[in-house]
Amino acid sequence: MKYISTRGQAPVLSFEDTMLSGLARDGGLYLPETIPMLSHNEIAALNGVSYEEAAFRIMRPYLGDTFTDNEFHEIIARAYNGFGHAARAPLKQLDSGHFLLELFHGPTLAFKDFAMQLIGQLFEASLKRSGKRVCIVGATSGDTGSAAIEAFRGLEAVDVFILYPHGRVSEVQRRQMTTPSESNVHALAIDGHFDDAQARVKDMFNDFDFRDAVGLAGVNSINWARVLAQVVYYFTSAVSLGAPHRKVSFTVPTGNFGDIFAGYIAKRMGLPIDQLVVATNQNDILHRCLTTSEYKPDGVVPSISPSMDIQVSSNFERALYYAYGEDGAAVAQLMDELKAGGFSVSQGALQALQESFASGRCSEEDTSATIAATVAQSSELLCPHSAVGVKVANDLRDPATPMITLATAHPAKFPAAVEKAAGVHPPLPRAMSDLYERSERVTRVANDLDAIESLIKERLPH
Numbered sequence: 001m002k003y004i005s006t007r008g009q010a011p012v013l014s015f016e017d018t019m020l021s022g023l024a025r026d027g028g029l030y031l032p033e034t035i036p037m038l039s040h041n042e043i044a045a046l047n048g049v050s051y052e053e054a055a056f057r058i059m060r061p062y063l064g065d066t067f068t069d070n071e072f073h074e075i076i077a078r079a080y081n082g083f084g085h086a087a088r089a090p091l092k093q094l095d096s097g098h099f100l101l102e103l104f105h106g107p108t109l110a111f112k113d114f115a116m117q118l119i120g121q122l123f124e125a126s127l128k129r130s131g132k133r134v135c136i137v138g139a140t141s142g143d144t145g146s147a148a149i150e151a152f153r154g155l156e157a158v159d160v161f162i163l164y165p166h167g168r169v170s171e172v173q174r175r176q177m178t179t180p181s182e183s184n185v186h187a188l189a190i191d192g193h194f195d196d197a198q199a200r201v202k203d204m205f206n207d208f209d210f211r212d213a214v215g216l217a218g219v220n221s222i223n224w225a226r227v228l229a230q231v232v233y234y235f236t237s238a239v240s241l242g243a244p245h246r247k248v249s250f251t252v253p254t255g256n257f258g259d260i261f262a263g264y265i266a267k268r269m270g271l272p273i274d275q276l277v278v279a280t281n282q283n284d285i286l287h288r289c290l291t292t293s294e295y296k297p298d299g300v301v302p303s304i305s306p307s308m309d310i311q312v313s314s315n316f317e318r319a320l321y322y323a324y325g326e327d328g329a330a331v332a333q334l335m336d337e338l339k340a341g342g343f344s345v346s347q348g349a350l351q352a353l354q355e356s357f358a359s360g361r362c363s364e365e366d367t368s369a370t371i372a373a374t375v376a377q378s379s380e381l382l383c384p385h386s387a388v389g390v391k392v393a394n395d396l397r398d399p400a401t402p403m404i405t406l407a408t409a410h411p412a413k414f415p416a417a418v419e420k421a422a423g424v425h426p427p428l429p430r431a432m433s434d435l436y437e438r439s440e441r442v443t444r445v446a447n448d449l450d451a452i453e454s455l456i457k458e459r460l461p462h
């Protein structure tokens with residue numbers, strides 16, 4: 001299996017190199033040259049197998065000869081071993097025909113664990129074999145950083161530095177980053193906003209001397225291996241509701257378009273998905289684009305579902321690539337226009353996008369009202385991101401087709417917003433109940449590239 005860039009100008013890579021490099025050299029995102037199909041019988045045969053076995057069968061065709069079957073089985077087993085639920089991604093019923101896919105039983109209580117835990121084990125296996133070592137640097141507004149630190153803690157071939165904006169992440173998110181005691185993971189609190197943290201990470205990747213000296217690598221949501229890991233739970237949940245003999249629909253709380261794009265891949269692989277619904281909060285650039293063709297960032301307005309407070313949705317580029325008939329030059333042109341303020345999708349591409357995706361938006365008031373109504377009607381306490389999904393799903397779903405809404409985080413990760421909306425304090429799961437007692441380890445850093453680079457060099461093992 002070979003991987004190509006959405007902008008058509010980067011070298012074609014193997015799965016392993018795609019995973020290790022993240023972003024393509026032409027600025028584009030990697031995609032498989034062809035999307036493998038699972039037959040009707042192969043999908044039907046996923047019924048009743050473990051999550052790990054389903055993950056193996058669904059992802060195996062994408063890996064080429066990177067790992068033997070045995071190695072890949074072991075990688076998957078280690079990745080999901082720390083989850084707090086035997087089903088890994090259990091389904092719960094909310095209402096007749098409406099189901100909630102709980103993706104928050106991983107170690108940091110958000111769906112990002114599904115991809116990050118797998119990528120940690122993939123990196124470790126690949127690097128151990130080559131004898132190389134990498135240094136992962138990332139910026140986070142909360143969930144990605146905690147998932148990355150948790151996934152890489154204690155691994156031998158990887159060091160991780162996560163920059164988060166000092167004083168601007170929730171206490172649970174901060175503690176998940178600062179309490180792991182392994183010496184290869186480092187939480188850095190930067191004086192500034194998320195955008196400052198993100199800008200310094202970009203600067204480090206553009207400082208080629210530094211980049212080569214420390215072996216810089218990225219695991220942000222554009223990494224193809226992260227998208228791939230998320231394809232699995234679309235299959236397992238759909239099959240448990242009767243696919244491939246029956247169609248199902250999905251609603252996905254969306255920010256960077258990674259999770260919903262995994263659903264699009266599942267559909268292209270042969271899973272009979274009817275509606276694939278993009279649910280946005282008040283930062284609704286994706287909903288606006290899918291309804292009007294205009295993609296124009298106009299500033300983030302902070303919401304109670306902060307992991308979806310995004311104006312430049314990086315994985316949307318992958319959907320555009322297919323909507324433009326796999327024309328890399330057309331995508332490159334749109335991304336140039338985006339740098340100058342925004343773009344408008346062509347009529348043909350808009351039609352293609354609308355055939356693949358429906359969309360809706362949820363206001364702040366409706367997010368809180370949905371948390372309150374759902375706990376009253378179904379005894380289910382939703383996190384604000386999942387509530388955005390449930391609201392949009394209720395607006396758009398067809399009662400004849402089962403709707404699966406993705407619950408992307410545990411309510412205890414966002415206790416203030418949940419308690420305000422529902423009047424109930426969401427308790428942490430048992431395995432994490434001592435989070436508030438664990439000791440923290442964090443380094444405060446100035447918003448200064450030289451200072452951050454020196455600190456990282458100093459901390460790396462020599």
Ligand SMILES: *Cc1c(COP(=O)(O)O)cnc(C)c1O
Nearest residue numbers: 143255256257258259307408409
């Ligand atoms: C990251 C995140 C999202 C958005 O997912 P994308 O793949 O970026 O669209 C939604 N909810 C939660 C809780 C998240 O952490």
